[in-house]
Amino acid sequence: MAQTNVLVLDEHRTVPPDLRSALERVGARVHVRTPTDVLAASPGRLPDVTVMLAHAGLSPHTVRAVARRLDDDGRRPSVVAFAEQDLHLLGSHVHAGCDYLVPPFHADLVLARLRNCDERARFSRTMEDVTAHAELLSYERELEIGREIQLGFLPDALPSPPGWEIHVRFRPARTVAGDFYDVFEIVNRRRLALVVADVCDKGVGAALFMALIRSLLRHTAEQSGLQSLIAAELLGEETTWAEHSRAIPVVGATPLLNAVVGTNNYLTRNHIRQGYFATMFFGVLDPGTGNLVYINGGHNPPVLVSASGAEPVLLMPTGPAVGVIPDVDFSLGYAQLSPGDTLFIYTDGVTEARSESGRFFGEEEMLRQLAEAAVRGEELLDHMDGALSEFVGPAEQSDDITMMAVHWRPPGTPAD
Amino acid sequence: MSFDVRLRVDERVATIELRGELDAATAGRFHDTIDQAAAAGAIELVIRAEQLAYLSSAGLRSLVFARQKMGDDVRIAVVGAPETVARTIRLAGFDHSIDLIDV
Numbered sequence: 001m002a003q004t005n006v007l008v009l010d011e012h013r014t015v016p017p018d019l020r021s022a023l024e025r026v027g028a029r030v031h032v033r034t035p036t037d038v039l040a041a042s043p044g045r046l047p048d049v050t051v052m053l054a055h056a057g058l059s060p061h062t063v064r065a066v067a068r069r070l071d072d073d074g075r076r077p078s079v080v081a082f083a084e085q086d087l088h089l090l091g092s093h094v095h096a097g098c099d100y101l102v103p104p105f106h107a108d109l110v111l112a113r114l115r116n117c118d119e120r121a122r123f124s125r126t127m128e129d130v131t132a133h134a135e136l137l138s139y140e141r142e143l144e145i146g147r148e149i150q151l152g153f154l155p156d157a158l159p160s161p162p163g164w165e166i167h168v169r170f171r172p173a174r175t176v177a178g179d180f181y182d183v184f185e186i187v188n189r190r191r192l193a194l195v196v197a198d199v200c201d202k203g204v205g206a207a208l209f210m211a212l213i214r215s216l217l218r219h220t221a222e223q224s225g226l227q228s229l230i231a232a233e234l235l236g237e238e239t240t241w242a243e244h245s246r247a248i249p250v251v252g253a254t255p256l257l258n259a260v261v262g263t264n265n266y267l268t269r270n271h272i273r274q275g276y277f278a279t280m281f282f283g284v285l286d287p288g289t290g291n292l293v294y295i296n297g298g299h300n301p302p303v304l305v306s307a308s309g310a311e312p313v314l315l316m317p318t319g320p321a322v323g324v325i326p327d328v329d330f331s332l333g334y335a336q337l338s339p340g341d342t343l344f345i346y347t348d349g350v351t352e353a354r355s356e357s358g359r360f361f362g363e364e365e366m367l368r369q370l371a372e373a374a375v376r377g378e379e380l381l382d383h384m385d386g387a388l389s390e391f392v393g394p395a396e397q398s399d400d401i402t403m404m405a406v407h408w409r410p411p412g413t414p415a416d
Numbered sequence: 417m418s419f420d421v422r423l424r425v426d427e428r429v430a431t432i433e434l435r436g437e438l439d440a441a442t443a444g445r446f447h448d449t450i451d452q453a454a455a456a457g458a459i460e461l462v463i464r465a466e467q468l469a470y471l472s473s474a475g476l477r478s479l480v481f482a483r484q485k486m487g488d489d490v491r492i493a494v495v496g497a498p499e500t501v502a503r504t505i506r507l508a509g510f511d512h513s514i515d516l517i518d519v
Contacts, residue, residue, distance in 0.1 A: 320509020
């Protein structure tokens with residue numbers, strides 16, 4: 001047994017002489033303190049003790065307070081109450097869970113008690129370590145599973161139609177969140193679907209719903225075949241987001257509406273109780289003309305950064321978040337990109353990025369940075385990345401950050 | 417970040433006062449309070465949000481829970497939300513199932 005450090009707790013800093021000599025004979029180092037000494041000690045100034053011998057005259061409450069104070073300091077001594085004459089005082093301490101020691105204080109008996117204490121302390125330390133480690137492992141494992149799900153449902157490569165550059169930055173938060181993005185060809189490769197979405201909340205649940213929503217959107221959009229190339233009717237006459245809604249035939253509008261409305265209906269019919277929803281921007285781009293038809297389901301408005309230096313255009317919501325309101329209408333929004341323009345689509349991880357002092361990056365600062373940056377796709381993302389890292393500093397990134405830049409190269413510019 | 421939630425029920429009107437930041441870490445406490453309000457048989461739920469500094473997407477999710485838990489017949493009002501919080505609610509389109517009220 002390594003040398004045992006023993007704290008004797010006594011109101012008068014006295015130790016019965018035969019107890020002291022027994023302790024010394026078994027090679028223990030004895031520290032004598034009053035409860036006040038311990039309670040008032042500044043952190044780190046307490047001896048590293050494995051056993052506390054508390055005089056039975058002290059109240060169990062005081063002994064517990066002292067033990068807690070030692071706990072806070074990273075020491076977890078076994079507590080043993082001792083008495084010289086008033087053995088009845090031991091009762092309340094034993095009730096409170098203490099071990100006890102009574103005269104005669106023979107060295108062998110004291111040594112046996114100290115050994116017990118040492119073993120118990122070692123055992124409880126091991127148990128604590130194992131428990132803490134197991135908790136950490138299961139938490140880390142959950143995070144890992146969530147991240148695997150999330151990453152497994154992101155596209156491996158993005159299509160790049162002639163003349164266009166599409167780039168994405170995806171910075172997952174340590175605590176898995178539910179961002180995703182997708183770019184794929186629809187309508188016989190005549191149109192490009194662009195999706196950036198954010199499933200509410202965090203953890204494995206958000207990751208699972210991300211996988212579900214992404215698959216529903218993509219599958220439905222891809223399966224809306226050529227037989228319904230033209231959206232002759234918009235779903236529902238009554239539109240709350242009416243300003244964008246025009247019943248004109250647009251190629252790609254049908255897969256878009258089918259995907260978003262279908263996903264909303266699926267979620268509200270089958271999963272409303274789980275309460276998961278996604279805000280999303282789903283655009284369908286005609287790479288030949290720069291025409292964009294889109295649905296913004298409660299998502300942060302993407303920004304159309306013009307090459308001409310005109311004010312950036314925000315693509316506002318055309319409907320609510322997807323998965324909340326049954327049978328709701330989604331209107332279509334329209335935008336026009338010109339050569340040199342960039343469409344910047346992002347999630348709230350950008351605007352809600354926080355500095356060390358807790359300030360938010362905010363939409364205003366984001367727009368300022370977008371205006372300041374070179375408008376080209378990849379460099380724009382580099383610029384935003386830099387601005388965000390600088391703003392966040394050493395603070396932990398609390399949410400996923402997703403940014404997509406869709407850039408139409410001006411004529412005569414070489415491809416990367 | 418600090419977060420505080422208080423519930424008061426008068427004449428079957430439940431008032432929940434929120435302070436601080438409602439996000440993934442604090443939404444659980446808000447859910448518990450909504451359960452209590454629902455258990456008290458409230459016919460109207462008023463969420464005082466004057467001191468609500470931040471509402472994350474997890475916070476929005478708890479508004480969906482509130483809507484489900486209270487049932488469709490219960491009016492839910494978010495009162496006095498700061499502009500940033502009101503904007504988050506409006507952006508997601510939740511102002512269609514919850515009344516946003518200025519003070």
